[in-house]
Amino acid sequence: MTFRKLAIAAVALCLPFAAAACGGSDDTNSGSRPATSEISKAITKELPSSLPDGVADCIAKKVHDSDIPNGVLRAIVKGETASVDKDNEATYTKILTDAATSCASAAVGGS
Numbered sequence: 001m002t003f004r005k006l007a008i009a010a011v012a013l014c015l016p017f018a019a020a021a022c023g024g025s026d027d028t029n030s031g032s033r034p035a036t037s038e039i040s041k042a043i044t045k046e047l048p049s050s051l052p053d054g055v056a057d058c059i060a061k062k063v064h065d066s067d068i069p070n071g072v073l074r075a076i077v078k079g080e081t082a083s084v085d086k087d088n089e090a091t092y093t094k095i096l097t098d099a100a101t102s103c104a105s106a107a108v109g110g111s
Contacts, residue, residue, distance in 0.1 A: 026071035026082040033070045034077045036060045042077045051104060058103035059096075066095045 040060035047056055063073070072092060075082035084092060 026075045027069055027084045027088055028071045029069045031070050031074065033064070034073050036064045038077045039064055039073060042079065045079070052107040055100075055103050055107045058106065059099045062099035062103065063096065066099070068092050068095055 036057075037060070040056045043059050043063075044056040072082040072084060
């Protein structure tokens with residue numbers, strides 16, 4: 001597994017965010033939080049098929065347990081672009097990138 005593939009996976013996961021200047025409508029914890037299995041299914045659609053089995057489940061678990069709001073996770077599960085506050089976009093992107101990198105690294109015998 002090359003770093004390039006890990007970077008592609010991390011970037012692919014961050015695509016669902018669209019920063020909103022005045023506040024994101026999905027950037028709240030209202031409503032229900034999607035199940036880890038729903039998040040995993042959505043992530044699987046975004047990851048390169050060359051990644052090992054279990055990576056999507058690992059990322060989904062980390063993302064589910066993170067501070068990413070319910071509304072953003074629901075948008076990701078639906079395959080929609082999540083509308084988030086510009087101030088939060090970097091935080092959510094970092095959470096997804098860190099999860100993708102650590103899970104992919106662990107799957108290929110890294111850290």
